[in-house]
Each structure stands twice: as structure tokens, then as C-alpha cells.
Amino acid sequence: MASSSFSNNSISIMVSDDDSDELGRKRVRARRKRKKHGHQRPRNELNQLLIRLFVKYWMLLIFLPAAMLIIFEVTSVGRKPGLVVHSEVNEVKSPNLMGNSELTKSKEATQGKKPDSKLNRLDPITHIVSGVREPCLKLLPAEELEHLDISEDEESTISSPVKRLMYISDHLTPHGHGGGNSTLSWQRTSVTRFNLFTGNQTFDEREKSFKVSETVALHCGFFSENGGFAISDRDKSYMQTCKLVVSTCAFGGGDDLYQPIGMSEASLKKVCYVAFWDETTLAAQESQGNKIGEDGLIGKWRIVIVRNPPFVDQRLNGKIPKMLPHRLFPHAKYSIWVDSKSQFRRDPLGVVEALLWRRNSVLAISEHGARSSVYDEAKAVVLKHKATPEEVEVQMTQYRKDGLPEDKRFNGKKALNEASVIVRKHTPLTNMFMCLWFNEVVRFTSRDQLSFPYVLWRLKVLKNINMFPVCTRRDLVNSMGHIRKAKPLTN
Numbered sequence: 001m002a003s004s005s006f007s008n009n010s011i012s013i014m015v016s017d018d019d020s021d022e023l024g025r026k027r028v029r030a031r032r033k034r035k036k037h038g039h040q041r042p043r044n045e046l047n048q049l050l051i052r053l054f055v056k057y058w059m060l061l062i063f064l065p066a067a068m069l070i071i072f073e074v075t076s077v078g079r080k081p082g083l084v085v086h087s088e089v090n091e092v093k094s095p096n097l098m099g100n101s102e103l104t105k106s107k108e109a110t111q112g113k114k115p116d117s118k119l120n121r122l123d124p125i126t127h128i129v130s131g132v133r134e135p136c137l138k139l140l141p142a143e144e145l146e147h148l149d150i151s152e153d154e155e156s157t158i159s160s161p162v163k164r165l166m167y168i169s170d171h172l173t174p175h176g177h178g179g180g181n182s183t184l185s186w187q188r189t190s191v192t193r194f195n196l197f198t199g200n201q202t203f204d205e206r207e208k209s210f211k212v213s214e215t216v217a218l219h220c221g222f223f224s225e226n227g228g229f230a231i232s233d234r235d236k237s238y239m240q241t242c243k244l245v246v247s248t249c250a251f252g253g254g255d256d257l258y259q260p261i262g263m264s265e266a267s268l269k270k271v272c273y274v275a276f277w278d279e280t281t282l283a284a285q286e287s288q289g290n291k292i293g294e295d296g297l298i299g300k301w302r303i304v305i306v307r308n309p310p311f312v313d314q315r316l317n318g319k320i321p322k323m324l325p326h327r328l329f330p331h332a333k334y335s336i337w338v339d340s341k342s343q344f345r346r347d348p349l350g351v352v353e354a355l356l357w358r359r360n361s362v363l364a365i366s367e368h369g370a371r372s373s374v375y376d377e378a379k380a381v382v383l384k385h386k387a388t389p390e391e392v393e394v395q396m397t398q399y400r401k402d403g404l405p406e407d408k409r410f411n412g413k414k415a416l417n418e419a420s421v422i423v424r425k426h427t428p429l430t431n432m433f434m435c436l437w438f439n440e441v442v443r444f445t446s447r448d449q450l451s452f453p454y455v456l457w458r459l460k461v462l463k464n465i466n467m468f469p470v471c472t473r474r475d476l477v478n479s480m481g482h483i484r485k486a487k488p489l490t491n
Helices: 017-088 100-111 203-210 233-239 263-271 279-287 312-323 347-355 374-383 390-400 430-444 446-456 470-476
Strands: 126-129 132-135 164-165 215-219 244-250 271-276 301-306 334-338 340-345 363-367 419-425 465-468 477-479
Touching: 017 446, 100 390, 164 430, 203 215, 203 419, 203 430, 215 430, 233 271, 233 301, 244 312, 244 347, 263 271, 263 347, 271 279, 279 301, 312 430, 312 446, 334 340, 334 347, 347 419, 363 470, 374 390, 374 446, 390 446, 419 430, 419 446, 419 470, 419 477
Parallel strands: 164 215, 244 271, 244 334, 271 301, 363 465
Antiparallel strands: 126 132, 334 419, 340 477, 363 419
């Protein structure tokens, strides 16, 4: 222990070393405590600020992750088909399905066109059924497709109320038909749509044409040999050999030609692929380097050149191969129509089996994706300038007068259709249906979805129709949209 003493009346203080150490420690603890409180103050203020923000914006914090999750799911659904394309289209594994080997020819047939991500895709379109994802079109396995053959079944004809059709022409004019050549013009005209190709169907004949009997006489195009839509004898001979035909057309230099894909080897031997062009389209395609071979083919398509199309309206000219394949292919048992804006991407025999045979149907066509009522569709057609208000009003007025109901379903089927793909068996009854449909399109507007429900309603005996959903149509074709507007014809 140390000691210090001060004289001169000073006070003597005894300081211990232990006391000095204890005092030092107290000072250190005091400094640490002040420093600790100094750090805790801003931290407490931060916590209080976070609590206030959470109380104020807690709903936003919950909403933002939910919104981000929804956006992610939507974008994922949009990307899924694209992801499948590279794995299934460019590397087709099945040796029985044709597709990859034709990519080069398909590109050559579409020269001058920007690459389209939908072209040559074979990935299946799927949908959710009872919580399970399933393909929209269920085809047989590839091995079974190879053994399919075109059915020669005559049972549907035997059981049909219509056994025979007689097509009215200038050579076959039933008693009371007063048309004849004298009332018709060989020239194309925008004043009337009746001409030597259609015949001049009166309203009385129109009404009689819907009456069902074993033998039915009705207009169905090709009224006169001078009516137009001329095809070479060589092409006619080929078309008479077809039993199952996939057909398309492009008139007025419209759409490009898309090569079909996804067919089996058996279909290549049994199916005709026929594309109808007029001379305007032929010139447009040749200018792009797409020339018809000596065998009449471009890729898999047999190109049939149509001369002297009968209508100014190219849409009407397109209705001839679309609605009257039974007149163009007299020995065909089945036909598949594909709009020129689409690439057919499935096996034709497999499609007939899935949409007709398996469903016991004679006609398969897609439901309309947006609407169900023909009267609602008429308003949409006018709003989109697809037809004039005057011609649509004439058609709808006549249909109301005839009693076409507002019901959105006929015979248990959705009334409105989208006819870019039509699969059907050629029977007297289905042929009659297509003739009636064609006549309505000629008489009124070219928008065939307006007349389909009317004919379906009038021809009540045709019930075994397969109105397949939109997702099935999307699986049948790759839709590229129309490339360019068709040029109208002049006299």
C-alpha cells in the first residue's frame, strides 16, 4: 500500500491500489453503457419505423407477391408450346411420322415469307380435364396409324333418309324450274351473285331444297359447262382417283402454300393432297421461285390450276373447293378441308378415325371460339367490316322471317361454327347439307358462319355432327393468319 502526505496544513489522503482499480472499472462500464445506449437508440427507431410501415402497407405487401405469381403463371403458359417446339419438332423421334424430312421443302415453298414460330410445329395442344392435363386430339399410336385403311362402310347411306341427290343443271332441269340459260349471264358481275355456275335458284326452289326425301333435286354449283371453274382433263383424271383428300385453295395471289406434316407412311400412299390455285396465285408463287414440277406437285401438294373462276368475290370462289369437294372428287369417301392460312399437321387417316369413326359422326367441324348466337355473330361481322350492314341485314331479316330462333344450341350442338377445318364423310345427306350451305352463301353473304346454323336448323335429320372444341382445331393445324389480301377479279 502506498501513502502520500502533504504538509502545510494539507490533508493526508490514503489511496489504496485496489480502490484505484475499482474506480477505473466503474468508469469503463459507464462508458460502455453510454456507448450501448447510443447504438440502441437508432436501432429502436428503425424498428418502430418498420412497424409503422407494415401497419400502413400490409395489404400491399400481400397483394404484390400474389400479382407477381399470377403474371409468372400467365407468361409460363404462353411459353410452354414454344419450349416444346425445339424438342419435338426439330428432333422427331418416331420413324413413322413424316415432318422433319420436309422442312427444307416447306421453307422453299414459303420463300419470301418471314420465319414464323408456328410453322412446322408438331407439339400437342393440351387442356385440363377434371384436374388432369390431356391432349386436345387423341390420335391412335403411330404403329396403329400405319394399319388404318379407308372404310368402305355403306351402313350410313342405307340408314340415311336421303339415298340419292340430283344436281340441277342446264341439262337436268326438273319440272317447274324456269331458270335456263336465258336468265343467266356468263359474265362475272357484282350486281348479282347468281350466274351460269350457280344457276338461278328462286325462293320457291330454295324452300323445296330443304325438304328431305329419298331422292332430292337441288342446285349445287356446276350448273353449266360454261359456268367457269375450269380444270384440265389431266387434273380431273387425278382427282377421280382420290378416296380421301386433304384440300386447300389460294385465289387472287393470297396466301402461301404450307406443306402438310405429321402424317404416317400409310397416309402418304392413300391420301390425296390437293391445292387449288388460280392463274393470279400461280404467277405470284412462280415469282417467288415456287414452280410446279412435271408431276404437278410442289412438295406433297398436287397443284390444280382453276381457270375462269365464276365470281368477282374471291371469297366466293374459295367456297367451291371448301363446300363442294363431293362435286370435285366424285369417288372420294372422305375429305378434310384446311384454310390456306393454316398448315395441316396431323395424320389424315388418324384424324378421320378420331373425329368421325370413333364418334360415330359423318361431319366434324370446330365450334366458334368467341360467340354462340348467329345474331350476335352478325353484329360482330358488321363491326369488323367483314360484310356490309345492308347484306347482313337482308340475311338476318330472312332468317328471322323463316323462324330461326335465338337459341344458342340446335340438336344439342353449339350453333355457331368456325369452319377453317372441316372433316366429313361423303354421304348423300352430308353432300345435301354442303349444297344447301353453299347456296345460302351465294344468296346472302360470304361469311359462311352466318348460314351454317340456319342450314343445321332446317336440316334437322342431320344429327350425328361432331362439333369439336377450339383446342382440337388448334391441334389439327398451325395457324399463320392470312399473308396478303386476295385480288378481286374483273370481267
